[in-house]
Structure formats: C-alpha cells, structure tokens
Amino acid sequence: MQATxxxxxxxxxxxxxxxxxxxxxxxxxxxxxFMALFALTGxxxxxxxxxxxxHSQWHGFTFYDLIFPLFIFLSGVALGLSPKxxxxxxxxxxxxxxxxxxKRLLLLLALGVLYNHGWGSGIPAHPDEVRYASVLGRIxxxxxxxxxLVWHTGLKTQLLVAIALLGGYGAMHLWLPFPGGAAGQxxxxxxxxAWIDGQFLPGITYQHKAYDPEGILSTIPxxxxxxxxxxxxxxxxxxxxxxxxxxxxxxxxAGGLMLALGWALDPLLPVxxxxxxxxxxxxxxxxxxxxxxxxxxLVDVLGARRLAFPFVxxxxxxxxxxxxxxxxxxxxxxxxxxxxxINALPEPARLLGAAMGFLTVQWVLLLWMYRKGIFIRI
Numbered sequence: 207m208q209a210t211x212x213x214x215x216x217x218x219x220x221x222x223x224x225x226x227x228x229x230x231x232x233x234x235x236x237x238x239x240f241m242a243l244f245a246l247t248g249x250x251x252x253x254x255x256x257x258x259x260x261h262s263q264w265h266g267f268t269f270y271d272l273i274f275p276l277f278i279f280l281s282g283v284a285l286g287l288s289p290k291x292x293x294x295x296x297x298x299x300x301x302x303x304x305x306x307x308x309k310r311l312l313l314l315l316a317l318g319v320l321y322n323h324g325w326g327s328g329i330p331a332h333p334d335e336v337r338y339a340s341v342l343g344r345i346x347x348x349x350x351x352x353x354x355l356v357w358h359t360g361l362k363t364q365l366l367v368a369i370a371l372l373g374g375y376g377a378m379h380l381w382l383p384f385p386g387g388a389a390g391q392x393x394x395x396x397x398x399x400a401w402i403d404g405q406f407l408p409g410i411t412y413q414h415k416a417y418d419p420e421g422i423l424s425t426i427p428x429x430x431x432x433x434x435x436x437x438x439x440x441x442x443x444x445x446x447x448x449x450x451x452x453x454x455x456x457x458x459x460a461g462g463l464m465l466a467l468g469w470a471l472d473p474l475l476p477v478x479x480x481x482x483x484x485x486x487x488x489x490x491x492x493x494x495x496x497x498x499x500x501x502x503x504l505v506d507v508l509g510a511r512r513l514a515f516p517f518v519x520x521x522x523x524x525x526x527x528x529x530x531x532x533x534x535x536x537x538x539x540x541x542x543x544x545x546x547x548i549n550a551l552p553e554p555a556r557l558l559g560a561a562m563g564f565l566t567v568q569w570v571l572l573l574w575m576y577r578k579g580i581f582i583r584i
C-alpha cells in the first residue's frame with residue numbers, strides 16, 4: 207500500500223511488488239500447501255514446514271509471525287524510495303498531501319473494521335460490540351507516523367526516534383509497574399498492554415482476550431518497523447559507491463545484525479508477536495531485510511522478473527485481495543469450479559488439489575486485474 211504524493215517520481219522496484227506479493231501469498235492460502243503435501247507424501251519435512259504456518263502461541267517466533275511486520279516494513283520502503291520534505295514547501299503545496307494522508311489513515315481504519323466484522327450477521331449495531339483494532343489499522347498508524355517523520359525530519363532524527371521508541375517500549379515492559387500487575391509481567395492476562403487495552407481500547411478485543419494483538423501500546427513499536435523500511439528505501443536509491451551488489455551485501459549484513467540483536471535480547475525481553483516486543487521488532491526487521499536482499503538480488507539485480515511475476519500480480523493489488531480473503535467465500539467458488547476434478551483425484555491428493563484450486567481462483571482474478579491495469583491502492 208502506497209501513498210500518492212504530487213510531483214514525486216518514485217523509483218519502481220519490481221522486487222518490492224514481488225516481495226509484497228510473496229508476503230500476501232501465505233495469507234491467501236499458501237499456508238495450506240505444506241499440510242497438503244504432507245498428506246500426499248508423508249514426509250516429515252512438510253509437517254515441520256507446516257508448523258511455521260501458524261502463529262506462535264505466546265513467546266517465540268514462526269515464519270507466519272513475520273507476515274504482518276514485513277508488510278509494514280515494505281510500506282516504509284515505498285516511503286523511503288522518495289523521501290520528500292514538506293516542511294519547506296508552501297502551505298498550498300503541503301495541504302493536499304496532508305489531506306491524502308489523513309484520508310488514507312481513516313479509510314484503512316474503516317476497512318480494518320470491515321475486515322473484522324463485515325461477514326455473517328454483518329456489522330454489529332451496538333458500537334461496544336465492534337472490534338476497532340485491526341491489522342489494517344496498525345498498518346495505517348505505522349505508515350502515517352512514519353510519513354510525518356519522513357516529511358518533516360531528516361534521517362538522523364528518524365533514526366533517533368526509532369531508537370527511542372524501541373528502547374522506551376522495552377524499558378516500559380521491563381521496569382514500569384501498572385495497576386494490578388508488577389513490572390516485567392508479560393503474560394496474556396497480566397501485562398501493561400492488557401491493562402492499557404482494558405482501560406482505553408473501545409469495543410471488543412480479539413477473541414475477547416485480556417489484550418488485543420493489534421491494541422494500543424503494541425502499535426507504537428510497529429512504527430519502528432515502518433521507519434526501518436524508510437531507511438532501507440533511502441539506502442537503496444542512494445548514490446553511494448557500493449553498486450547493486452554492495453547494496454545487497456549491506457542489506458543482508460544489516461539483516462543478520464538485527465537478527466543477532468533481537469535474539470540476544472530474547473532472554474531478557476522475549477520475542478513476542480502479540481505484545482510486539484522490542485526484540486520482536488529487531489527479529490522481524492532482520493528477516494525483512496534478508497528477504498528484501500534476496501528479492502532485490504534476484505529480481506532487480508539479476509533480472510529474474512519472469513520468476514517473480516506470479517508474486518508481482520498479487521503484490522500489485524494487495525489491499526483488495528486482503529479484504530476479499532475475509533469478505534468472500536473462496537472455498538465455495540473453488541469447489542464450484544474445481545470440485546469435480548478434486549474429487550476425482552486419489553484420496554491423498556485431494557487436499558493438495560483443494561489448496562491449489564483455492565489459490566488459483568484468487569490469482570486468476572488478480573491476473574485479470576493486472577492485465578486490465580486495475581490497481582486499487584490507498
């Protein structure tokens with residue numbers, strides 16, 4: 207998801223769309239493939255891979271935990287590719303950009319509520335029965351605050367803000383007591399996140415838990431994921447002497463360093479997606495950098511664009527297909543089109559056939575939109 211800024215020519219990296227599409231692929235149903243392959247082959251490798259397709263229950267980290275922060279990171283990269291300063295511009299030039307940013311923020315918040323409650327019996331009539339916290343809401347806030355920093359501050363300030371947010375959030379988890387709990391408590395029922403959500407978050411929480419995984423406090427460190435993306439985008443388009451391969455090596459090295467720092471911090475402050483701990487930010491930033499290095503190398507440096515094309519198709523309309531994953535019954539459509547063929551397969555292959563059919567109907571729709579030049583961005 208990208209902001210539209212007047213008179214800004216954004217360098218286009220196909221690797222950015224490809225990695226965004228790769229990220230969304232797993233949400234669209236790619237996570238079904240590993241269990242289906244295990245059912246077909248019985249190989250334990252596929253079973254182990256399937257364990258990475260589920261969120262960690264509390265402390266810990268799986269590949270599926272990376273999908274959300276990677277998307278936030280990539281929204282920051284898109285900002286960093288054209289880091290325009292607005293504070294030196296005339297008000298008449300700035301106001302349209304601000305207006306777009308506020309509209310984008312509010313629209314994503316509204317779409318997040320739609321994603322949470324826009325099915326079955328419909329949006330609840332009573333405001334207290336709505337879940338306002340959402341994935342799209344967190345993406346909106348992280349992008350918005352990162353954009354404000356990009357448009358009004360320099361790189362040094364952005365780096366200092368990122369360090370302050372990460373350090374302050376970690377210190378709060380370790381040393382700040384809260385009513386009904388002690389400093390350092392990081393359990394589902396007793397954490398400062400749960401207390402803040404219980405006191406100030408309107409509506410209901412996810413699955414009526416004591417905290418919301420997209421709650422108030424845990425949105426703050428997500429801004430750092432976006433800022434890390436901003437700095438990465440600025441680095442990619444910089445005119446340094448490294449060259450493409452040097453930039454790739456730097457991205458990979460920075461990613462490895464972030465991973466090492468995050469896991470070194472884990473014994474003190476556990477890696478935890480639901481709390482979005484500071485160590486979780488470091489680990490997810492590390493993996494985001496490594497994946498971007500891989501895609502940047504393959505797609506933009508080596509030119510393997512045909513290989514990336516299936517993911518580019520998904521990444522070009524990521525917002526609409528994400529919403530459709532909640533609002534449409536893709537299983538019904540897949541069964542309507544491919545049910546006969548799937549049922550004709552041998553029993554062990556049916557699960558894989560169903561997973562492939564589920565992915566195919568979504569991808570074909572996205573391909574049609576791509577060929578027609580229909581790109582829905584906010």
